[in-house]
Amino acid sequence: MTDEIRHDLESLPGWGELVAAGRVAPPGVAILERSRSAVRRAADTTQPPATVPARRTRRGALRFGLATAAAAAVAVAASLMVESPAGPTAAVAAATERLANVAASVPGDTVGPGQFRYRLEQVSQLMQREPAPTVTRSESWTAADGSVWTRSTDPGGEVRRGRYPATPLPAPLADLPREPRALLRYLEPIVDDTDMAEEYSTEHALFRALHDLLRADEAPPDLRAALIRAVGLLPHVGVEEASADALGRPGIGLVWHQDDGTLARQEAFVIDPATARVLEYRSTATKVPVVDHTVYPLEYRTTLVETSIVEELPADMRDLPVG
C-alpha cells in the first residue's frame, strides 16, 4: 500500500499547507515526566502471576521452527490465570487417548537435508469494532535445522517476507521422554525458562508448548502420541468432541480456559481425528471489559490449509537476509 497513496495525497493542492498547519511545539519536560511517573507507578504495582516466579528469560526456546503466525498467536491472548484445582476429566482423558492411538499409528514424515516443510495457513483475526475478520495468507518453509522462511500476504495484497534462524530444543526430539508425565516433567523447567513463564502459569505454558511441538509436525509418531496424552494430564483443559476449524473440517478441540474476572478467553487446538494432526489453533475472547480504552482481539485462528515436503524454496524467498 502505501507509498503510492502517500504520493497521491501529497500531490493534492494545499497538502503542504495542511501539513504545516499541524505543527505544534514539543511538550515541556514536566509533561513527559508526568507520563513517565504514571508508567512507573503502574509498573511498580504490577506483579507476576502468583504461581510463576520471575526467572531468567530465554526467548523462544520451545518455539523452534515455527512461522511467525505462531508467534502472533501467542501475542493475541494474555491475562492472569485463575488457578483452580480442576484436574483432567474422564472426557478429556478418553479423547486424548483416542487421538494418541491415532497419532501412534500414522507414519510421520521427516524433512531431510536440503528439503523444507512447506505450510500454508490461513490466519484470521477479528478485533472489537471490526465488522469482519482480517484474513492473511501465511506460508512457511522450515528446513531440517529449524530455520524458517515466511511469506504472508494481507487482504490488500501486501506481501511480507522473512527469514529466521532456528531456535532448537535443548535436546533432540528423539530424546524426549515418551511417558506423558515424564515428558511434562522434562518440559516444565524449559517452559519456565522462556518468556511464556512471565505471563502464563506453568501449566498454561505447557499447554502452548505441547501444541507447538505437535503443530510443528516434526515429532515422530510415538512422541506425538505422548504429547497428546500429556495435554490430557493438564488441569484446566476441556474437550470439544464436535469441533471444527475455520475451513469447516471436523475435529476434536482440546481447550484451555482462562478467566481473570474481567477478561476471559479460550484457547484451543483442533486435531484431525483421522491423522491426529493439528488443524487449527484458535484463541477466542468469551468476556471482555465493558469500559476500557483497549481494542481487544475477539478471535484469532491459525488454520492449516496444506502442508508438504518440498525440495526447494520459491525464487523470491532464496536471498532473504536472516533477521
Next chain:
Amino acid sequence: MGLDRDSIVDPSRFEPLVDAYGPALHAFLVRRAPDAADDLLAEVWLAAFQARRTFDPGRGSVRGWLFGVARNVLFAHRRRDRARAPTTLATDDDGWEAVDARLDAAALAPAMRAALADLPDIERDLLLLIAWEQLTPAEAAQAVGVPAATARTRLYRARTRMRAHLAMTTEGSAP
C-alpha cells in the same frame, strides 16, 4: 526505535517508550484537544501500559498501536465531556471543531478546509494521521482500527473526494 513484543510487555522496558513516542503522542492530542492534551497524555500512557499485553507485532508497529490507544483515550475524553455538558449546550463533537480551529488559525485555504470538512470522519482521521502524525497508511489503519485494505480504499476515496471538491471550488472562483 527497534522494539519487539517483549519490549512493550516487560514493565521495566516500557518507560523508554515514553521518551521515544511521548512528543508525537502529545502533538496528536494538542492538535485535537488542545485544552486537555497535557492531562490526556499521562492517561494515554497509563492506558497503553495497562493494555500492553494486547500489542501484537503481527498486526503492525508499536507506533501505530500507541496512536490507536491515544485515539481511544481521546474518544473517551470527548464522551466524558459530552456527558458533563448541559443538554442545551451539548454538541455532537466529533473532534472536527478543534481541528478546524487549528486550520483556521493557520489560515489554511478555505477550499481545503471545506474539502476536509466534507470527508467522512474515518477518512479525515486517516488522512490527518498521515499528514500530521506522519504515520504510514498501514500505521494509520492500525491506529484507527480498520484493516489495511479498508484504509487504502478509504484513503483513495478521500483523495478523490478532495480533488473533486478542490477542482470544483477552483472552477467556481475563477473569473
